[in-house]
Amino acid sequence: MFATSLPEEKLIEMYRKLWLARNHELLAEEWKLNGRIQGSVHLATGQEAVAVGACSALEVDDYIMGTHREHAQMIAKGVNIRRMAAEMLGKATGMNQGKAGHMLFSDKSVNALGGCGIVGGGAAVAVGYAMAFKVLGTRQVSLVFFGDGAFNTGAVHEAINFASVRKYPVIFLCENNRWGLTVMQHEQTVVEDLSDRARCYGIPGVTVNGNDVLAVYEAVKLAVDRAREGDGPSVIEAKTWRMRGLAAGYPMDWEPSEYHEEGRKQDPIRLFEEKLIARNILSEEMAKGIEEETRRVVEEAYEEASQAPYPDEAVFWENVFAAPIG
Ligand SMILES: Cc1ncc(C[n+]2csc(CCOP(=O)(O)OP(=O)(O)O)c2C)c(N)n1
Numbered sequence: 505m506f507a508t509s510l511p512e513e514k515l516i517e518m519y520r521k522l523w524l525a526r527n528h529e530l531l532a533e534e535w536k537l538n539g540r541i542q543g544s545v546h547l548a549t550g551q552e553a554v555a556v557g558a559c560s561a562l563e564v565d566d567y568i569m570g571t572h573r574e575h576a577q578m579i580a581k582g583v584n585i586r587r588m589a590a591e592m593l594g595k596a597t598g599m600n601q602g603k604a605g606h607m608l609f610s611d612k613s614v615n616a617l618g619g620c621g622i623v624g625g626g627a628a629v630a631v632g633y634a635m636a637f638k639v640l641g642t643r644q645v646s647l648v649f650f651g652d653g654a655f656n657t658g659a660v661h662e663a664i665n666f667a668s669v670r671k672y673p674v675i676f677l678c679e680n681n682r683w684g685l686t687v688m689q690h691e692q693t694v695v696e697d698l699s700d701r702a703r704c705y706g707i708p709g710v711t712v713n714g715n716d717v718l719a720v721y722e723a724v725k726l727a728v729d730r731a732r733e734g735d736g737p738s739v740i741e742a743k744t745w746r747m748r749g750l751a752a753g754y755p756m757d758w759e760p761s762e763y764h765e766e767g768r769k770q771d772p773i774r775l776f777e778e779k780l781i782a783r784n785i786l787s788e789e790m791a792k793g794i795e796e797e798t799r800r801v802v803e804e805a806y807e808e809a810s811q812a813p814y815p816d817e818a819v820f821w822e823n824v825f826a827a828p829i830g
Contacts, residue, residue: 507779508718509684512785517789518560518717519780522773523798524585525552526574529748531802532592532606534573536752540810541592541766545606548576550715550747554679555580557720557742561728567615567633569626571679572607573746574619577649581616583609589805592609594725596815624650627636627676631663634672634737646733647675647724655698660823664739667703671736678739681716683744686758702739714742715772718779719756 510518519642519755536545548555552572556655559568559580568576578588583599592611598604599611610618617633620626630648637644654660663784667674678698682689695701702709709729712719717760720742745767749756756764 508722510718511808514560515780515785516790516794517624518556518721519773519786520794521556521560521580521797522552522717523553523795523803525579526773527799528575528579531806533748533752540604542594543605543607544750546573546750547744547748547752548573550767550771551679551681551744552576553717553776554677554720554744555649555743557714557717558675558677558724559716559800560647560679560721561724562645562647564614564640566644567617567630569617569630569633569646569648570619571626571649571651571654572619572623572707573623573651573679574649576605578609578611578616578618580650581611582614582819584613585801586805586808587611589802590809593806593809593812593813595809595812596819597809597812601819601822602815603823623657624654624659626650627654627660627663630674630676631649631667631672632732634674634771635670637673638753643673643732645673645675647677647728649677649679649683651696652678652680652682652689653680653687653692655680656684656692656700661701664702664705664707664737667737667824668707671734671819672732674735674736674737675724675731676739677724677826678741680741680743681749682743682763683746683759683815687749697741699739699741705739707737707739707811708742709739711741711743713770714744715770717728717772717776717777743774772791 505631529547535541568581587599607619607621626648630646633646664820697711699709699711711722712723723740
């Protein structure tokens with residue numbers, strides 16, 4: 505049974521977004537390994553339900569700040585996949601004119617502030633936006649994704665503390681894949697459930713199965729409602745599994761096989777698919793159709809992007825520094 509009463513169309517849309525994100529990651533990995541994408545590419549394969557569950561609880565005018573593993577987060581917020589593909593390839597038609605690339609792209613049209621190469625750094629950005637919402641009196645919220653490794657940085661704790669004192673409308677969503685680079689969670693902290701830390705700041709904290717898209721949705725929805733009512737921030741920990749190494753092509757030989765076996769068992773798309781089929785919301789044919797349709801969308805976006813030109817050199821000096829005042 506679902507605890508949620510979401511309409512069927514919304515559930516199908518969430519299922520489609522999971523596949524869009526998964527197919528993006530599979531193709532991005534292939535293109536990276538074939539040398540068609542430059543730079544490192546941090547994949548969210550297996551972690552898609554955190555992004556989709558969270559963004560499904562937000563409105564378009566709410567803001568998200570992502571991590572360095574942000575493709576699924578940005579797709580879930582609704583970025584244009586063609587402009588995203590072009591950005592990933594550094595092309596002039598990319599959403600940031602090819603200047604941001606994989607780790608930093610952003611899309612203002614859907615309030616996706618982008619990824620963040622500084623682990624933990626996004627938390628302060630999200631708090632800044634939440635501060636603006638409170639000052640302006642809008643009912644918008646901001647949500648920041650950050651990893652379990654990032655949750656051991658001072659920047660994240662300072663951001664949570666400040667936001668809790670000022671009751672800013674911000675959701676701190678820890679995407680806990682149990683890895684910080686090559687170090688597992690238990691080697692970085694003795695805390696089992698990272699949401700317990702919320703108590704130190706006097707705000708709600710909850711841990712959910714991050715591979716259960718509806719569990720993530722419900723936890724985020726509660727936090728969003730609370731934030732919109734002026735009751736301040738919340739911490740959510742979504743425990744998940746990354747199906748790949750730190751980034752595409754990275755060795756995984758030090759990663760315990762039990763971790764990856766469990767991750768495969770908990771594949772978020774299969775878990776959701778089983779529930780939808782059991783409730784007659786989805787058939788196996790529909791599921792296959794959505795898987796194939798989203799794969800085509802991603803392939804076409806990347807093929808089109810590969811034909812696009814690179815930006816002119818002059819573009820690199822635009823939007824880099826603010827114009828001097830006076
Ligand atoms: C401030 C800072 N320190 C170190 C790094 C190098 N670095 C890149 S990814 C990473 C691991 C981050 O782990 P976590 O926050 O758990 O995210 P995950 O990679 O597991 O998604 C580190 C330490 C960085 N980018 N920024």
